[in-house]
């Protein structure tokens with residue numbers, strides 16, 4: 589395991605960006621981000637549409653590499669490793685830093701194989717049945733699916749599918765789980781289940797969640813980063829970090845006027 593790069597209030601930093609600028613072609617989408625993500629905590633990214641929350645999130649596991657026009661300047665550290673250094677294998681990065689998307693996207697396979705697939709690809713040598721059971725239990729789905737593991741994942745409800753995707757992410761034993769609006773396609777009850785799950789998962793994992801739902805950010809996260817978007821010198825509208833602090837402070841005592849306006853719903 590790599591050494592830690594810093595400790596704040598007794599909590600290790602697992603991800604750090606330094607002077608990060610993200611471009612799509614000539615367009616500066618996100619500018620000058622300095623941000624430390626604490627270990628075994630939930631960090632929420634909030635802000636208006638287009639401020640670059642998803643773009644930044646995807647930088648943490650190099651998912652933006654798949655976009656041809658994407659370019660990052662600056663540093664993204666996972667512990668003391670710069671994730672954009674030439675010797676870093678993006679596939680290994682994505683194993684350690686998993687992702688759950690807005691819409692549940694199970695594979696067209698059985699419930700069992702959705703979980704086993706990534707582990708098999710990674711050459712998992714342990715007992716697969718145990719891994720499937722453990723992952724489904726951690727994702728609070730086991731009791732609902734244990735009698736139908738060989739059925740198609742598509743037979744599950746949307747909320748169950750999303751918990752299956754979380755189980756799938758867990759099965760390859762990541763350290764960090766990135767979640768890009770994981771509840772936006774779910775009904776309120778399923779949303780609550782996933783929020784409870786997030787709360788349980790932070791014992792073992794570090795979670796970074798993008799959400800449009802401010803009540804959700806307030807409910808699930810320990811720290812909140814508020815981003816905004818502003819006309820840049822070059823004419824485009826670039827996202828930037830306005831304020832980053834304990835969630836309670838961001839919602840109850842923000843230091844910046846823009847944050848106050850946003851969290852009180854007076855934005856724009």
Ligand SMILES: Nc1ncnc2c1ncn2[C@@H]1O[C@H](COP(=O)(O)OP(=O)(O)OP(=O)(O)O)[C@@H](O)[C@H]1O
Nearest residue numbers: 612617636637638639640641642643644655657827
């Ligand atoms: N693949 C892409 N190619 C070009 N521009 C992109 C691409 N993805 C995002 N952008 C642009 O980058 C900026 C940030 O987008 P991003 O989706 O990261 O914002 P966001 O805060 O997550 O928005 P939302 O809340 O609406 O999902 C926007 O101006 C967007 O149009």
